[in-house]
Amino acid sequence: MTKSSSTRAQRWLALAWLALVLTAGGHTLWLWLGDHLQIDTDVLAMLPQNQRDPAVQAVTRQLTDAASRRIVVVIGGRDWNAARQGGDAFASALAGSGAKLQVRYRAGNQQAAQWLDFFAPYHAQLLSVEQRHTLNTLSPQQLSGQALAALYQPMGMPRFVSWGDDPLNLYANWLAQRAEQSPVRVNDGRLALSHNDQQYTLLMLEQAGSAFSMSEQQALLPILERARQAALSAAPGVEVLVVGVPIYAAAAANQAQREVHTIGIGSLCGIVLLTLIAFSAIRPRILVTLSIAIGLICALSLSSLLFTRLHLITLVFGASLVGVAENYGTNYFSNRLGWPEDQRWAILRRQSPSMWLAMLTTAIGYLLLALAPFPGLRQIALFSVVGLLSAFITVQLWFPFLDRGTLNFTRFARWIGNRRAAWPTLGKNRATLLLTLAIGITLCGALRLHSNDDIRLLQNTPASLIAEQIRLNTLLDLPGPAQFYLIRGTSPEQVLQREEALKNRLDPLIGASGLGGYQAVSDWVPSIARQSADAALIRRAVDGPQGVRARVAAQLGSSSNASATPFKPLLVDQWLAAPVSEPLRFQWLGRFENGYASVILLRGADRTATMRQLAALPAQLSGVQWVDKVDEISSILERYRHIMGWVILASYALVFIALCLRFGRQGWRALLPTLLASALSLALLALMGQPIQLFNVLALLLILGMGVDYGIFLLAQPDPREPRAFLSVSLAAVSTLLSFGLLALSSTPALRAFGLTMMFGICLSWLLMPFFLPAPHTETPSNAAPHPHAE
Amino acid sequence: MKRFWLALTLSLCALSSGATGLADAVRAQLAQPAVLRGAFEQSKQVAGFSKPLLSSGDFVVARARGVLWNTRTPFASQLKLTRSQIVATQDGQIAFQLNASKEPAVRTINSLMFSLLSGEIGELARQFTITGTTNPKGWKLVLTPRDSGLGKVMSQITLNGDQYVRHIEIIEASGDRTRIRFLPQTTAPAVLSPQESSQFD
Numbered sequence: 001m002t003k004s005s006s007t008r009a010q011r012w013l014a015l016a017w018l019a020l021v022l023t024a025g026g027h028t029l030w031l032w033l034g035d036h037l038q039i040d041t042d043v044l045a046m047l048p049q050n051q052r053d054p055a056v057q058a059v060t061r062q063l064t065d066a067a068s069r070r071i072v073v074v075i076g077g078r079d080w081n082a083a084r085q086g087g088d089a090f091a092s093a094l095a096g097s098g099a100k101l102q103v104r105y106r107a108g109n110q111q112a113a114q115w116l117d118f119f120a121p122y123h124a125q126l127l128s129v130e131q132r133h134t135l136n137t138l139s140p141q142q143l144s145g146q147a148l149a150a151l152y153q154p155m156g157m158p159r160f161v162s163w164g165d166d167p168l169n170l171y172a173n174w175l176a177q178r179a180e181q182s183p184v185r186v187n188d189g190r191l192a193l194s195h196n197d198q199q200y201t202l203l204m205l206e207q208a209g210s211a212f213s214m215s216e217q218q219a220l221l222p223i224l225e226r227a228r229q230a231a232l233s234a235a236p237g238v239e240v241l242v243v244g245v246p247i248y249a250a251a252a253a254n255q256a257q258r259e260v261h262t263i264g265i266g267s268l269c270g271i272v273l274l275t276l277i278a279f280s281a282i283r284p285r286i287l288v289t290l291s292i293a294i295g296l297i298c299a300l301s302l303s304s305l306l307f308t309r310l311h312l313i314t315l316v317f318g319a320s321l322v323g324v325a326e327n328y329g330t331n332y333f334s335n336r337l338g339w340p341e342d343q344r345w346a347i348l349r350r351q352s353p354s355m356w357l358a359m360l361t362t363a364i365g366y367l368l369l370a371l372a373p374f375p376g377l378r379q380i381a382l383f384s385v386v387g388l389l390s391a392f393i394t395v396q397l398w399f400p401f402l403d404r405g406t407l408n409f410t411r412f413a414r415w416i417g418n419r420r421a422a423w424p425t426l427g428k429n430r431a432t433l434l435l436t437l438a439i440g441i442t443l444c445g446a447l448r449l450h451s452n453d454d455i456r457l458l459q460n461t462p463a464s465l466i467a468e469q470i471r472l473n474t475l476l477d478l479p480g481p482a483q484f485y486l487i488r489g490t491s492p493e494q495v496l497q498r499e500e501a502l503k504n505r506l507d508p509l510i511g512a513s514g515l516g517g518y519q520a521v522s523d524w525v526p527s528i529a530r531q532s533a534d535a536a537l538i539r540r541a542v543d544g545p546q547g548v549r550a551r552v553a554a555q556l557g558s559s560s561n562a563s564a565t566p567f568k569p570l571l572v573d574q575w576l577a578a579p580v581s582e583p584l585r586f587q588w589l590g591r592f593e594n595g596y597a598s599v600i601l602l603r604g605a606d607r608t609a610t611m612r613q614l615a616a617l618p619a620q621l622s623g624v625q626w627v628d629k630v631d632e633i634s635s636i637l638e639r640y641r642h643i644m645g646w647v648i649l650a651s652y653a654l655v656f657i658a659l660c661l662r663f664g665r666q667g668w669r670a671l672l673p674t675l676l677a678s679a680l681s682l683a684l685l686a687l688m689g690q691p692i693q694l695f696n697v698l699a700l701l702l703i704l705g706m707g708v709d710y711g712i713f714l715l716a717q718p719d720p721r722e723p724r725a726f727l728s729v730s731l732a733a734v735s736t737l738l739s740f741g742l743l744a745l746s747s748t749p750a751l752r753a754f755g756l757t758m759m760f761g762i763c764l765s766w767l768l769m770p771f772f773l774p775a776p777h778t779e780t781p782s783n784a785a786p787h788p789h790a791e
Numbered sequence: 792m793k794r795f796w797l798a799l800t801l802s803l804c805a806l807s808s809g810a811t812g813l814a815d816a817v818r819a820q821l822a823q824p825a826v827l828r829g830a831f832e833q834s835k836q837v838a839g840f841s842k843p844l845l846s847s848g849d850f851v852v853a854r855a856r857g858v859l860w861n862t863r864t865p866f867a868s869q870l871k872l873t874r875s876q877i878v879a880t881q882d883g884q885i886a887f888q889l890n891a892s893k894e895p896a897v898r899t900i901n902s903l904m905f906s907l908l909s910g911e912i913g914e915l916a917r918q919f920t921i922t923g924t925t926n927p928k929g930w931k932l933v934l935t936p937r938d939s940g941l942g943k944v945m946s947q948i949t950l951n952g953d954q955y956v957r958h959i960e961i962i963e964a965s966g967d968r969t970r971i972r973f974l975p976q977t978t979a980p981a982v983l984s985p986q987e988s989s990q991f992d
Contacts (some may be wrong), residue, residue: 113943149868150880152846154833154860157887158944164839180893535816556840638890648860 006345006400014397021294021394021653025303031304035424038309048387048491060629066586067481069100069207071244074475075231075540076200080187082553086152087190087201089234093227097472099220100208100361105201107186114174116160117581122570123161123171123536129507131170132534135541143168143541144551154657167548181519182475195475198239202476207246217250235540239369243472243621244396248461258446263742270738272500278413278731279333288329295322295391299383310383311376317698318383320754322741324362324705325391327732328355331713332399334417334728338409344400352396353662354716359392361658361712362705365651372643409723416730417723418712423770435771442680445687453638455630475676479519480600483611485618490595492572496527499600505617506600513613516604521572521588524581528569534565641694648701655708663715669772670711677764678703684760699740699757706736707765711772718773726770733766817924817932822920822954826983827852829955836968853983856991873991917965919948929953949950 075090078081118127127135135143147167148654183193184202191202193765207216224247228240264590270723275285296319303318304310336344344595363385370381388690419655424431466730472478489495501521509515526534542548575581576588589597611628618624659667678700685696710729717725741762743755834846848863857873868881877889908961923932931951936942942964949960955976961969983991 116943145866146881146884146886149862149866149879149886151844152833152835152862152866153838153868153870153879153972154969158963159967160943162839162965176889176894556844557842770884 003741004461010345010397010400017393019171021298021390022697024294024298024390027301028297033302036596037304038720039315040311040612046241050783055488055597056486056625056627057374057587059484059597059599060627062485063481064591064629068245068249071205071207071242071246071423072218072472072476072478073195073203073205073243074472075203075235075238075772077235077238078197078199080192080199080315082238083192083201084188084190084611085198086235086238086240087203091420093230094203094205094223097223097226099223100216101220102180103207104204104206105191105370106189107191108189111671115580116577118575118578119175119201119570120161120171121568123166123174124175124538125531125567125570126179126429127170127394127534127537128174131173133536140546140548141543141560144555145550147271147548147552148555151556164549167542167552171259172646178523181517181523184473185351187641193475200239200475205244219251220246221254222392225674239470239474241472243465243469248465251465252748257420259746259748259751266274267742268737271735274731276737278410278416278727279337279407280410281405281407283403283405284329284333284407286755287399288326288333290402291329291391291394291399292322292325292517295325295387295389298390299387303379303383305646306382307379309373311379313376314379314383317380319368320381321384321702321705322387322391322742323736324702324709325388325395325737326735327358327706327709327713327728328392329399330732330735331355331358331709331728332395333403333407334413335724335732335737336407337413337724337727338404338407341404345456348396348400353736354712355392357658357662358709358712359388361655361708363388364654365647365657365701365704368647368650368654369644372647374640374643376642377640394573399732412435413727414723417725417727419730420723420770421720421724423773425770425775426772427775431771435737439676439680442683442687446679446683447686448689449682449686450691451641451693453634453641453693455637458711473604477516478607479603481725482630483601483602483603483605483626485602486597486627487600487626488592488595488597492596493527493529494623496522496525496572496598497529498621499598500527500530501621502600502617502624505621506640507613509610509613514600514610515573515614518600518602519584520589520600521575521584521598524584525570525572525575528571532567533674573769579653584608608733618684627721637694641697644694644697644701648704651704655704659708659712662712666715666774669774670708670715673768673772674704674710676768679763680762680764681757685757690753690756693750693753695754698755699754699761702740702758703761705763706732707769710765710769714769714773720770720773728765729769733762813921813923813925813932817923817930820930820953821956822978824978825854825981827976827978829956830974831973832974834970837964851983851987853991854989856983856988859987859990862934869990871990929957 032669059140071092075086087105088282092104094101094103138146150169151163157169157176159166159169159172160175161171183190183195185194187199191204193200193202207220224242228242231238231240272282272285276282299322300310300315301317303314331351331354334350335347338748366384366388368381369377369384374377382504426432449769487495487498487502489498498521503518503522503558506515506518510517522530540547544550546572578584581588587599587601589599602614605611615626618626652671656667656671659670661667663670681700681703682692682696690696710733713725713729737759741755741759743751744759746752746755812891828849830847830849832847833845835846837844846862846864846866848859848861851859857871860870860872862868862870866881868879868886871878871880875891879886879888913957919934920937921932921934923930925931931949934948934950936945945961945963947960947962949958951958954974955973957973959969959971963969
């Protein structure tokens, strides 16, 4: 019969496992403390290698890196003096805080002088779109009329080159149109902007250092808040807007921490309390937690050896999936109830087949993930299978050693275990009819099922921050970093020419079609081809006996001899080397792959229809690529959702085969409840109007793993008078609800979607499972455990 | 950022006082009408032209609406300054146009114009160093740009007047020089005629 103590082999195996666990633990510690763990947070890295465009990846990383360090502060109201005092107070509060911030606020007019001086030598070859149109359409007579009138005007555009050099004052107008791209000016030696009658000061903050550190970002929030208060007390009543990615990130992290504190502590207390009530001992909880912790440690250690970089999503998803291991430990302890200490090995041996089956059916689903050609899914598959297996091995090899002492049936445990008898069973009865009706009606809800993979749904930005962002956009109109054009060419000249070809297509879209504007290097440094064409156009209009200069001179009776400026192209390198290029320099990518590249950014393009138009433009142009990071991430999420969906369906098929091998014709009883629970969860979500996304599907995979375990444990001990199996299943279900289901309370949308699905799915699996068990009088499968009587 | 723009803020406008005493004295003398009409004679000395460019015309300054500057001879053209834009037209064609929505300096130019009319000259002291003299019969102010950006455009503005501004002289950084003499000005009627009003639209 059963042996009451461990064999030599069991001791050796346990020691061997200890050695492995210690190695993995040491490795994990080294990864953690030594900062050797390379975690990838770029969602694009989850695409298969051949579907990734390294160029696009590099550019988006560059752009989002810059954006993720920038904070814009706008302070003002009706009165410029108040804006100035507020801005000054904010700046000095920052300076006194010791924060690692680079602040741009004070500005001299020497920058203005730099602009004028830099472009002046090239004034006779720079034209705006409007100027080109005017010179092409107006007659020399009309042009000289304008030049004459301007001469007599008491005020007008200031001249930066002499009348003789530029009688139409094209240069000042060209500069004025460049200036229109930004509302930022210098006022009183400070960055300033105005909107309607409001006056604002502007502070551009940049987090120093390239390292992206959550703790530094969070440390920033109180500093900015104090600066905001300083501004408000220096100038009461001013509007203060503080906007930037670091603030969103810090706010999200704060919120996540708050939730971890409330939900996490709530869930921990609940689980500990449950264990105490059910077992009147804390040991089961400690050991179950130990088994899961070892699972995670081994998974992390092995995954980091096999993959050079682990993706953040691997860690999040993998850790969740390992949670199924909860079932094994709970099953052990539930079946241990009421047995004397020396029966530990015998109990484990009796439970082993069920546990093995439970583990294998879960592992099947996880392993299937690895078949998809996506590196992210392979990582998740490896991580979760290793974690699951390690936790399982820990239960098998260690639990009898670590679990000393007796474990008696508590009244609560017995009460729970006996509830099973309260369930009706499937058959020709009223309960079956009612259940069928309820299921049928709920599933009708599935007709409303829809999916939405938009990454923006996963954002978790407080409404007040979004309101500030919208307000800032109306004031400042900065180009967005999420959508842009990537322009490539074999030479800088070709890149600029391609930019100009694209801009020709963009110009008609500005205004009515929902595009605010664009920002391109070629606005400042046109291609040489464009420069020489413009120079020729200007010469034709201005020089010669029929040109504006000669006509005006003739009319005013004065000789105005021109010193024709020789053509000397303005080159990108000169512009890059000058301070004037600073605001746009990042858009010139320079040497890139085998050629050169640049980026054109867009302002005020947020309508979906506009996006579609913009995305369609590159098809008609060469060397131009539309990059929409938001769209791209959303489509990756969608593909992952589809693949996971198929994996789940395939898992059901394989699990069904496995169950039939073990339970014969009764196998379906362990699977159908879970299938129904999953379908009903989706239907309930649909009825609630929740769109389906990747995180719901992840939960479905987990529900499959969990639910089938419940089915196996119950079907292996189908006697309704046997309380242990149902106790085990109930405790496991409540623990899962407390750990994952409580995430339904989270305000982070991804976690809420996951938690809500888990809550529905686990509740329903548990609720439906006993209903599908064979009726007491039917033939039960073999291998049922003997029923010791509890004391 | 494109910062030079403030530079071209003030080509015509002007008048201010750093010293509050000077400001108060000038304000005490200036009439502050709702509508001011008058004629002008202008002489402009531009590099490259041997003779000064002479022109004349009339103007309307309506506090609530803006300024219309009509050059009549030798070429007809109009300059209009309102809250939201500056427009120069010639033969019914727009020669140049600046919109406040895109160019904030338009508002600054206008606020300076109104500073001139209302005597709110403290505003200008930020951009100009102001010296001047006053006596019971009139006043004279000399404005010199404080910063290099504005200095790139103009080097000095001189104004004199009594209850009205009578003369303005603008010396640009290039050396070009504009002298404007205001002929008799009237403050009545204090409302715009329908025709004047429509020109502001």
